[in-house]
Amino acid sequence: MRRSIVIVTALALVAGVWLWMRAHPAAAKTPPNQQRAQAVPVSVASATAGTINVYFTGLGSVTPLATITVKTRIDGELESVAYHEGQNITKGDTLVQIDPRPYQVQLEQAEGQLAKDQSALENARTDLLRYQMLIQKNAVAQQVLNTQQSTVAQAEGVIKTDQAAVDSAKLNLAYCRPTAPITGRVGLRLVDPGNLVSAAAATPLAIITELQPMSVIFALPEQQVQTVIERMADTKGHLRVDAMDREMTKTIATGSLTTLDNQLDPTTGTLRLRAIFPNTDEKLLPNEFVNARLLVETKANVTLVPNAAVQRNGSATFVYVVNPDSTVSTRNIQLGTVDAQHSEVSGVKPGEPVVTQGVDKLQNGVPVRITAGQ
Numbered sequence: 001m002r003r004s005i006v007i008v009t010a011l012a013l014v015a016g017v018w019l020w021m022r023a024h025p026a027a028a029k030t031p032p033n034q035q036r037a038q039a040v041p042v043s044v045a046s047a048t049a050g051t052i053n054v055y056f057t058g059l060g061s062v063t064p065l066a067t068i069t070v071k072t073r074i075d076g077e078l079e080s081v082a083y084h085e086g087q088n089i090t091k092g093d094t095l096v097q098i099d100p101r102p103y104q105v106q107l108e109q110a111e112g113q114l115a116k117d118q119s120a121l122e123n124a125r126t127d128l129l130r131y132q133m134l135i136q137k138n139a140v141a142q143q144v145l146n147t148q149q150s151t152v153a154q155a156e157g158v159i160k161t162d163q164a165a166v167d168s169a170k171l172n173l174a175y176c177r178p179t180a181p182i183t184g185r186v187g188l189r190l191v192d193p194g195n196l197v198s199a200a201a202a203t204p205l206a207i208i209t210e211l212q213p214m215s216v217i218f219a220l221p222e223q224q225v226q227t228v229i230e231r232m233a234d235t236k237g238h239l240r241v242d243a244m245d246r247e248m249t250k251t252i253a254t255g256s257l258t259t260l261d262n263q264l265d266p267t268t269g270t271l272r273l274r275a276i277f278p279n280t281d282e283k284l285l286p287n288e289f290v291n292a293r294l295l296v297e298t299k300a301n302v303t304l305v306p307n308a309a310v311q312r313n314g315s316a317t318f319v320y321v322v323n324p325d326s327t328v329s330t331r332n333i334q335l336g337t338v339d340a341q342h343s344e345v346s347g348v349k350p351g352e353p354v355v356t357q358g359v360d361k362l363q364n365g366v367p368v369r370i371t372a373g374q
Helices: 002-023 025-029 101-135 142-175 222-235
Strands: 040-046 048-064 067-070 076-081 096-098 184-186 206-209 214-221 240-244 251-260 270-277 289-306 317-322 328-332 334-338 342-346 353-357 368-373
Touching: 040 317, 048 222, 048 240, 048 270, 048 334, 048 342, 101 142, 214 222, 214 251, 214 289, 222 251, 222 270, 222 289, 240 270, 270 289, 289 334, 289 353, 353 368
Parallel strands: 040 368
Antiparallel strands: 040 353, 048 214, 048 289, 067 206, 076 096, 184 206, 214 270, 240 251, 240 289, 251 270, 289 342, 317 328, 317 353, 334 342
């Protein structure tokens, strides 16, 4: 009896399955793994027509156009310091004051000697004039006249020497107040008031660095040099250079290329270039390392896709394109210029949606569900 019940139940189940398969023929033909398949969630972005910049990048160092080490030209006691550490100063501003009294005394001595010798010269000239009048009357010998002429010439030479001593003393007095030779920023104080300073000493009075404008010296490989030279000629020397941080994510300053070195470095195969930056905000600091990004070309009306859409395998570069039936297909592309956000490609038309996120589960024909973008 129990065996009959089991047989009847089994037959009923088989009949039920047969009836369901007849009612759902498509499901009966679909493999179980595809029946359970679900659309893959993806983010997409449309390919666009736009412009992209071509850059050459090299590691650079921020280099001031002028750095002046101010030293004393005389010896003496430092009376006062007129600048504050880190102060922006203007050309001609007084930096320090050295005790001027010894050099004031020297000036007075030189002026006194000059006055004395000027008086002697005037007396010699008066005698010469008298002898010239007497020689016409044969009242004096010619030798006396010649001797007096030599005396006047000698006195004039002494006057020149005295005047040079006066000028030297005045110059030393001026050296007691050293001034800034350039406009820039002064560094830390190196000498305190009360110390004796000397022209022979190694310690300077101050170091001044010109911060506006500022330059960046960077190097490019020789393969790129000819392109830069051609672009310099085309743009009449107005190529833009961006000073970027180490991670190439932030632009610190923008300037222009001004100079190419006159020879390649044979050890590295690179050429040094100098770019000038206004640096009005003084963000560039001397000896700072930056990435110099030189703009050499701007490509217009090219097809662009986000960098995240570009995929690579061992033999090809491709993108996943979303079809109208919400499936994806791989599309091989040719990659051109690449910047921080976009890539120039050929093989995709502007407006076509490409997958940017969720590509790890994709292959040809896989259904997708768009969650973001488009």
